Each structure stands twice: as structure tokens, then as C-alpha cells.
Amino acid sequence: MASSPPWMPSDGGSDDKRHAPATLRNRDAIAAGLAEWLPASGTVLEIASGSGEHVVHFARALPALGWQPSDPDPAGLVSIAAWCAEAGLANIAPPVALDASTRDWPIAHADAMLCINMVHISEWAATVGLFDGSAKLLQKGAPLILYGPYFRKDHPTAPSNLAFDESLRARNAEWGVRWLEEVTDLAETKGFGLEDVREMPANNLILLFRRG
Numbered sequence: 001m002a003s004s005p006p007w008m009p010s011d012g013g014s015d016d017k018r019h020a021p022a023t024l025r026n027r028d029a030i031a032a033g034l035a036e037w038l039p040a041s042g043t044v045l046e047i048a049s050g051s052g053e054h055v056v057h058f059a060r061a062l063p064a065l066g067w068q069p070s071d072p073d074p075a076g077l078v079s080i081a082a083w084c085a086e087a088g089l090a091n092i093a094p095p096v097a098l099d100a101s102t103r104d105w106p107i108a109h110a111d112a113m114l115c116i117n118m119v120h121i122s123e124w125a126a127t128v129g130l131f132d133g134s135a136k137l138l139q140k141g142a143p144l145i146l147y148g149p150y151f152r153k154d155h156p157t158a159p160s161n162l163a164f165d166e167s168l169r170a171r172n173a174e175w176g177v178r179w180l181e182e183v184t185d186l187a188e189t190k191g192f193g194l195e196d197v198r199e200m201p202a203n204n205l206i207l208l209f210r211r212g
Contacts, residue, residue: 042111052080070098
């Protein structure tokens with residue numbers, strides 16, 4: 001299956017609520033993984049929440065958890081707030097402006113963290129910042145879950161992911177599909193171990209890191 005082109009808040013129309021088409025295709029598969037890996041209770045911080053469609057779906061599927069969406073883009077924050085207002089779920093906090101690449105995050109605590117489709121649609125500094133920020137917020141044993149496409153050594157690369165990588169780099173030379181091994185090496189330097197890797201729809205992976 002071919003990957004969808006990268007979505008940005010600016011790609012949406014004039015409505016407050018933006019729509020990321022891939023969300024409808026991957027949200028149930030991601031939610032199944034989250035149900036296994038997230039704690040039974042506590043607060044989940046989602047980094048780069050995008051349109052806000054994912055956090056609404058997950059909050060509805062896992063109501064015992066509190067959800068804190070975030071995004072660096074003002075249009076994204078508006079969309080997240082609109083989707084959350086429509087859903088009317090009490091377990092979603094108002095979205096906060098958060099750029100993963102910055103040192104100071106406006107969050108004091110999280111019991112788990114989730115980041116979907118950011119690592120390849122951002123500069124490498126955002127991934128470094130993601131692990132730096134996670135190391136400060138998360139306690140030992142807490143999960144950091146990533147989702148998206150990755151290249152892997154000793155694994156054949158899907159033609160769609162090669163084409164996707166090319167399209168990303170054409171849009172921004174510092175974007176691109178990352179090597180899983182490079183992300184794992186970075187994670188280890190920040191005190192995280194890779195516990196599980198699972199195949200997901202459209203040649204994506206869901207990764208479970210835990211704070212050491």
C-alpha cells in the first residue's frame with residue numbers, strides 16, 4: 001500500500017477541524033497496541049498531536065487514562081481543540097503548545113508518552129528533543145511509544161517507503177524516513193531501551209521504548 005503524503009495543519013481547509021486521512025486507517029491498529037503497552041491509569045502526553053483525531057479516538061477507547069495533546073503549530077492546536085470540544089470527553093486536557101526540539105516543555109508530569117508520525121516529518125533535532133524531554137518527564141519503566149515508517153537493517157524496504165522518503169526530502173531536506181537502528185542508538189544514550197517492535201498497516205512500525 002502506498003504511503004499518504006505528509007500532512008501538515010496548513011494543508012487543511014478553512015474549518016477549525018482538520019482531517020488527516022491516514023488517521024481513519026491506522027487508529028484502531030495503534031489503539032490495540034496502546035491497550036497492551038500503556039499503564040492502567042495516569043496521564044499520557046501525546047507529542048505532535050496533529051489534527052487531534054487520534055487523541056479523541058484513543059481517549060474514547062481507553063477512558064481510564066487522562067490524555068494531554070500537544071503540538072507546535074497554532075493551526076494544529078485549534079484543530080485539536082475543535083475535535084476535543086466536539087467529542088466532549090472529560091479525560092482530554094486542553095492542548096498545549098509544545099515543540100519537541102526545545103529544552104523547556106510546558107508539562108510537569110506524564111506517566112506515558114506517545115508520538116505518531118513526527119520523527120520523519122521533522123528535523124532530527126526534534127527526535128533528539130523528544131528523548132531528552134521524555135527522560136525528564138518519565139519515571140523508570142514508563143513507556144514512550146512511537147509510530148511511523150522506519151528503515152531497518154537486514155529487512156527489505158517497501159518501495160512505498162522509499163518513495164515516501166524521497167517525497168519527504170523533496171519537501172524539506174532535513175526530513176525523511178529514519179533508520180530504526182539510529183533511533184534506537186539515540187534512545188539508549190538518553191536512558192531508554194527498545195522493548196518491542198510490531199509491524200503495522202501501510203509498512204509502518206509501532207515501537208515500545210521504556211525508561212531505564
